[in-house]
Amino acid sequence: MRNHIRTTALAATALLAAFSLTACGGDDSADAGKAAPAANSTATAGTGKDAKDTKDTKDATDTEKSGNGTADAPAENASATSKGSTTGGGHGGKSATGSGSKSPVTCTGSNTKVTVSKVSRPINHLLLTATNTGSVPCYAYHAPALRFDDAQAVFPVLRDSIPQAVVTLAPGQSAYASIGLSGEPDGQELHKSTHLGVYFMGKSNQGSTGASAELTLPAGTTWGDNGFVTYWQSEMADALTY
Missing domain, CATH: 1.20.5 (Single alpha-helices involved in coiled-coils or other helix-helix interfaces)
Incomplete structure (x- = not known):
């Protein structure tokens, strides 16, 4: 078992x-x-x-x-x-x-063509235009010195028209200055002229430099002792604002 x-x-x-x-x-x-x-x-x-x-x-x-x-x-x-x-x-x-x-030179009557023309506005104004005819830039210093015919003194310059910088003209470019012929009427004696001598100022603004430009004025041009010429401007409109 x-x-x-x-x-x-x-x-x-x-x-x-x-x-x-x-x-x-x-x-x-x-x-x-x-x-x-x-x-x-x-x-x-x-x-x-x-x-x-x-x-x-x-x-x-x-x-x-x-x-x-x-x-x-x-x-x-x-x-x-x-x-x-x-x-x-x-x-x-x-x-x-x-x-x-080439360094820029001073604008003068020998390297620019200068013209004078009558404008409708402002009234009693002429416009000077100086065009660079040279091959290098030129500086249009200060304001042009103007002599009407055989006047003994140059025309007054409007100091309020000084531009911000010297106007520099490349070949072919133009500068402008306006001529206020009589200023504000005040019974002044007006002088009739047929020719205008335009003289260019140097950098020092101590007398003219270089050749001048001899222009024939528009017929019937008269001017007064309290007239003015502006500084050279780069734009025509700027010149004609005075």
Whole structure:
């Protein structure tokens, strides 16, 4: 009886061991089953990455070629722009060299053309225009000194008309000065004249310099002792505001 119980116990123990081994084997198979797809997935991902890298490399090569082709156009445009700028700069430089290489001189009757004309507004006014006919800039200093016919004194200068800076005339440019012939009426004696001497002042304003300009006045010009002439102005409108 005891042997039978012991045999049964051993048989039960062997059966449990078999179940245990079967269970362990089942888990390993499951793990292996799970690992395989992971390995396959990795391999697939690797293949996809390589394919993508290959495509990216090709695309990058194509893009680089395309990019170089695109870059060539701006380079040509830039070259054209640079050439245009150089041409413009050269022209500007030439102009600056042509007039800027020599120092400006004083405007006088020998390097300007001076005219006198009658204006409708303001009334009793004449307009002097001095145009630079030289090849270099000239300074129209202060106000012109005027002498009507053989008058003993020069015409009065209107100090209130001093400009902010000396008027500089590039070749071809003009300066303007207005002549108030009689000022405010106060019973003054008027003088009739036919000629006008225009004298240019130097920088120091201590007497005239260079050649003068001798002009014929508009017919019927009369002037009074309280008349005036303005300083040279760069704009005609500025000269005629006085």
